[in-house]
Amino acid sequence: MTGHATSQDRSAETFAEVLSTAIRERGITLSRLHARLAERGNPVSRATLSYWRSGERRPEGAQSLAAIGDLEEMLDLDPGTLLDRLGPTMRTGPLGSTAFPFDEDPTEQRVRETFLAMGAAYPDPTRELTIHAVTDVGPDGRVLRRTTRMVVQATSGVVAAIPFVEITTGEPTPQPGFEALGGGRILVRHTHPSREVHGFMFELDRPISSPETTMIEWAVVYPAGFPITDGTGHGVAFQSRELLLWTRFDPGWVPDWCEELEETPAGLTVTPRALNGALSLHAIRRGFGPGALSIRWGQGERPEPS
Structure with missing residues (x-):
C-alpha cells in the first residue's frame, strides 16, 4: 500500500528512523534531495543529510529547521511527521547576515x-x-x-x-x-x-x-x-x-x-x-x-x- 504513514505506524520511531525509511521507500538519493532543497532556498549539504539519516546529528538552527518542512513534502509525509520528532531546542543557529533592508x-x-x-x-x-x-x-x-x-x-x-x-x-x-x-x-x-x-x-x-x-x-x-x-x-x-x-x-x-x-x-x-x-x-x-x-x-x- 502506498500513501502517507499513519501515526500508529511510526509513533515510536525516531526522527532518523522515519527519515531513513522515507528516503528508502521513495527511492530518492541524497544528491537529489540536496538539489531540490537548494532550489527551494533551503540548501542542506549531502553530508548533513547523511548525518540526519543515520542519527549522528539532528537538525538545529533556523535554516535547517525550515528545510524539514520541505523534506516532509518531498518525501510525501504528513506535515509535522519529522519536525514533531525533534523535540524542543533553544538553538536557532546562524541566521546569516542581517541588515536594515533600505539604505536611508x-x-x-x-x-x-x-x-x-x-x-x-x-x-x-x-x-x-x-x-x-x-x-x-x-x-x-x-x-x-x-x-x-x-x-x-x-x-x-x-x-x-x-x-x-x-x-x-x-x-x-x-x-x-x-x-x-x-x-x-x-x-x-x-x-x-x-x-x-x-x-x-x-x-x-x-x-x-x-x-x-x-x-x-x-x-x-x-x-x-x-x-x-x-x-x-x-x-x-x-x-x-x-x-x-x-x-x-x-x-x-x-x-x-x-x-x-x-x-x-x-x-x-x-x-x-x-x-x-x-x-x-x-x-x-x-x-x-x-x-x-x-x-x-x-x-x-x-x-x-x-
Missing part, C-alpha cells in the same frame, strides 16, 4: 523610533521565512490594498507579538488601514511624527518559542487621500526562504511599463518587465535577503535611471 539612515531611525513607541524590540526577534504579498491597483492607478501572508519564526525567546511598518520615504502620508486576516489581531497602531512610517503590532493567536514558526495574514488598505504610488515591495532583514510579490492591475488602468527592483547590500539591480497582454505581474526570489524586492510601474515614458 533617517528612515531606519524612524523605523526604530516607531518600534520603540509600540513597545517592540529593535530589531525584533523573528524572521520571515516565506512571504507572499498581493497588491491590487485600482482603475485610477492608485494602490487600493496589499495583502500579505507569511510564515514567521521566533529566533530567540518567546514571541507574542510582531511589529510591522509601512514606509513612504520622503512623502508624509495619512495612516493606512491595517486589518488582521488570520493568525492573530492588530494590537497597537502608531504613526511616526514624520508621517513617513506607520506601524502596527500583530499579536499572535498563540505565543511561539524559538525556533517555532507560525502563519499570519494581514492587509493594508490605503485611504482615498493616500498619494498615488508607482510601486510596491517588501524588505527583509534576514535571509528568507521565499519572497513572492504579485501585483494585479484593474482592466481600466494598465501600465505602459513595469520594472523589477532588487536592492541588497551588494547594490541595486533594475530589470525591465513586460505584461505581454496580462493584467498582473509577479516577482519571486528564493533564499533572498537581507534586502528588498519591489515592482514599479507607470504610464507614458519610462523615467531615466537616476
Whole structure:
C-alpha cells in the first residue's frame, strides 16, 4: 500500500528512523534531495543529510529547521511527521547576515523610533521565512490594498507579538488601514511624527518559542487621500526562504511599463518587465535577503535611471 504513514505506524520511531525509511521507500538519493532543497532556498549539504539519516546529528538552527518542512513534502509525509520528532531546542543557529533592508539612515531611525513607541524590540526577534504579498491597483492607478501572508519564526525567546511598518520615504502620508486576516489581531497602531512610517503590532493567536514558526495574514488598505504610488515591495532583514510579490492591475488602468527592483547590500539591480497582454505581474526570489524586492510601474515614458 502506498500513501502517507499513519501515526500508529511510526509513533515510536525516531526522527532518523522515519527519515531513513522515507528516503528508502521513495527511492530518492541524497544528491537529489540536496538539489531540490537548494532550489527551494533551503540548501542542506549531502553530508548533513547523511548525518540526519543515520542519527549522528539532528537538525538545529533556523535554516535547517525550515528545510524539514520541505523534506516532509518531498518525501510525501504528513506535515509535522519529522519536525514533531525533534523535540524542543533553544538553538536557532546562524541566521546569516542581517541588515536594515533600505539604505536611508533617517528612515531606519524612524523605523526604530516607531518600534520603540509600540513597545517592540529593535530589531525584533523573528524572521520571515516565506512571504507572499498581493497588491491590487485600482482603475485610477492608485494602490487600493496589499495583502500579505507569511510564515514567521521566533529566533530567540518567546514571541507574542510582531511589529510591522509601512514606509513612504520622503512623502508624509495619512495612516493606512491595517486589518488582521488570520493568525492573530492588530494590537497597537502608531504613526511616526514624520508621517513617513506607520506601524502596527500583530499579536499572535498563540505565543511561539524559538525556533517555532507560525502563519499570519494581514492587509493594508490605503485611504482615498493616500498619494498615488508607482510601486510596491517588501524588505527583509534576514535571509528568507521565499519572497513572492504579485501585483494585479484593474482592466481600466494598465501600465505602459513595469520594472523589477532588487536592492541588497551588494547594490541595486533594475530589470525591465513586460505584461505581454496580462493584467498582473509577479516577482519571486528564493533564499533572498537581507534586502528588498519591489515592482514599479507607470504610464507614458519610462523615467531615466537616476
